[in-house]
Amino acid sequence: MDRLIDAIDAKENPSVVGLDPTPALLPEPLLASVREETPSNQAAALADAYVAFNAAIIDAVKDVVPAVKPQIAMYEALGVSGIDAYVRTAATAQRAGLYVLGDVKRGDIGSTAAAYASHLSGLPGFGQTAATPDLWHEDAVTVNPYLGTDGITPFVDAATAHDKDLFVLVRTSNPSSSELQDLDAEGTAISDRVGDLVERWGAQTRGKHGYSRVGAVVGATHPDDGRRLRARLPHTFFLVPGFGAQGGTAADIVPMFDAQGHGAIVNSSRGIIGAWRNDPAAAGVTDTTQALDLVATAARRAALAMKATITTELEKSLGN
Amino acid sequence: MDRLIDAIDAKENPSVVGLDPTPALLPEPLLASVREETPSNQAAALADAYVAFNAAIIDAVKDVVPAVKPQIAMYEALGVSGIDAYVRTAATAQRAGLYVLGDVKRGDIGSTAAAYASHLSGLPGFGQTAATPDLWHEDAVTVNPYLGTDGITPFVDAATAHDKDLFVLVRTSNPSSSELQDLDAEGTAISDRVGDLVERWGAQTRGKHGYSRVGAVVGATHPDDGRRLRARLPHTFFLVPGFGAQGGTAADIVPMFDAQGHGAIVNSSRGIIGAWRNDPAAAGVTDTTQALDLVATAARRAALAMKATITTELEKSLGN
Incomplete structure (x- = not known):
């Protein structure tokens, strides 16, 4: 996790x-060219x-934020050309110096989990060559814990071998997450049990900042669970979704x-990439270049505002 | 689930x-051409x-089995060209009249789960056209339940709208599955609780055979759990992995x-697609055509043997 934490510190x-x-987050000029395509070509056009x-946003925020988190589902909805757009986006972000957190929520049993771990390791050495071309351009991925340790170990091994990280779902931000994650299992909430497993999975991978390569996803919509888990998992770095559009506030x-204001990174999606919709200039945009300029300017402004909101709130709490 | 059950009955x-x-499951002549490629082209060559x-196997077993289950992780390990190979495989199987069960184990929160549900629904109506080109060529997908109801509902809606199905992970076949799935949560095992949710999620989608569109994954390696879940979930069709290579026996x-010998479908992967490795003729194969013939012949023989094993065991148990 050191690379991510260093990037957070630098920014x-x-x-x-x-x-x-x-589609709803794209300005009209970008959609117009997609609509002109025949149905069988629309997915590829939308992917482009x-x-x-994304490239406009990456360029606008690359000196403001340490990382981006593409959610692969949005690309997967467009089939193969969507996956290609995901990989192109990740590669663009890495070239811009950003840490790419692939929100893929994969998870399967042993040998299958090892195949998914190629997200982090590239194509395993094949034939005469030891070269492992990077196929996904991710610095970390999110992983689902329902299958237990042997679904996670291959990701930990790949992360360790390639100086990358993973984030395991512990307490997700959605309303029905409580159905399983809140259950009391033999005296301990399921989310706490998964958290304990996360600490164990990461134990051999702690870096210079004290956090392991195995992080946890803990939704901003559950601040009480976050407080409890923060105390319970001292070596686990948190990825915090659910801020903004989903209802999590700066106080949440x-x-x-942690007590030094470290140990977590907060995600915002629509609040940044859809910020252009609140700009009065949006109504007057007529071509693609204007539209991408508007998207970029609004995203940068929103990313700076988010930085200010979070750092102000953290300083306030540290000052107390 | 009616289409799958009808296909099982027909076959x-x-x-x-x-x-x-x-790579380990491919005969040497198929690998030789991959090795000749430069590292950056090997993933695409391996995907081809x-x-x-797969095409050789599909052609060999299409009159023997009702369905195939491609595991997307194996393709995802090859990046974008692997995903393309997955979709081409699925399309080939559907053209051969087979039901395609995409083992993707996806799962995320509301709007993101809706994006993943495009696996079943195709690209949502876009622009002026109501056309929804099928991007994935799957008849069902597997889904992870850790995020609860709002991660599942979009898949149920897509399945209902497009006459497709889903299978939710309930009790997986791997050794460490017990870490979470076996926990006693307020008097009920987690796997039973997930099973109860599956019955609820499927309640409005029961077909003519009495089973809903929301099936459950229950590993062959846990026959006692299977017996308990079979009784507990009368409207839930089971997908049963773990037979053969993972240790599940015919008796398991x-x-x-169910009491009529229906209600489940058993998966075998390596036992069928890797059957050629046990054929003495494997050592003498020198070109791709011979190799694919060998793979096809051995796969067909193994698929017929598996059919005989399962149906004999089922008849024995029904006769008791």
Whole structure:
């Protein structure tokens, strides 16, 4: 986790921009060219529009945030050309110096989990060559814990071998997350049990900042759970979704951080990439270049505002 | 689930072939052409080899089995070209009249789960057209329940709208599955609680055979759990992995079926697609055509043997 924490320190900003495009988040000029395509070509055209949209945002926020988090589902909805757009987006972000957190929520049993771990390791050495071309351009991925240790170990091994990280779902931000994650299992909430497993999975991978390569996803919509988990998992770095559009406030995210104001990174997606919709200039945009300029300017402004909100709230809490 | 059950009845065979290729499962002539490529082209070459390998198997078993189950992780390990090979494989199987069960184990929160549900629904109506081109060529997908109801509902809606199905992970076949799934949560095992949710999620989608569109994954390695879940979930069709290579025996899978010998389908991957490795002729194969013939012949023989094993065991248990 050291690379991510160093990047947060360098930018003085523990926030990450979620690159989760949908048609509704694209300005009209970008959609117009997609609509002109025949139905069988629309997915590929929309994928190209996502790449252009993301590239404008990446360029606008690359000196503000340490990381981006593309949500692969949004790309997977467009089939193979969507996956290609995901990889192109990740590669663009890495070239811009950003840490790429692939929100893929994969998880399967042993040998299958090992195949998924190629997200971090590249194509395993094949034939005469030891070369492992990077196929996904991710610095970390999110992983689902329902299958237990042997679904996680291959990711930990790949992360360790390639100086990358993973984030395991512990307490997700959605309303029905409580159905399983809140259950009392033999005296301990399921989310706490998963948290304990996360500490164990990461135990051999602690870095110079004291956090392991195995982070946890803890939603901003559950500040009490966050406070409890923060105390319970001292070596686990938190990825905190649910801020903004999903209802998590700046006060809600404070308990996710440690006593020094470290130990967590907060995600915002729609609040940043859809910020252009609140700009009065949006109505007057008529071509793609204007539209991408508007998207970029609004995203940068929103990313700076988010940085200010979070750092102000953290300083307030540390000052207390 | 009616389409799958009708296909099982027509073939008189409740088994599915797992199309989970790995380099180790390909005969040498198929690998030779991959090795000749530069490292950056090997993933695409291997993806093409997977498509040829799968096509030979699909053609050989299409009149024996009702369904195939490609495991997307094996393809995802090859990046974008692997995903393309997955979709080409699925399309080939559907053209051969097979039900395609995409083993993708996706799962996320509300709007993101809706994006993943495009696996079943195609690209949501976009622009002026109501056309929804099928991007994935799957008849069902597997889904992870850790995020609760709002991660599942979009899949149920898509399945209902497009006459497709989903299978939720309930009790997986791997050793460490017990870490979470076996926990006693307020008097009920987690796997039973998830099973109860599955019955609820499927309640409005029961078909003519009495089973809903929301099936459950229950590993053959846990026959006692299978027996308990079979009784507890009368409207839930089971997908049963873990037979063969993972240790599940013919006797172990009997409890997964209902009193009429219906209600479940058993998967075998390596036992079918890697059967060629046990053929003495394997050593003498020198070109790709011979290799694919060998793979096909051995896969067909193994698929017929599996059908005989399962149906004999089921008849024995029904006769008791």
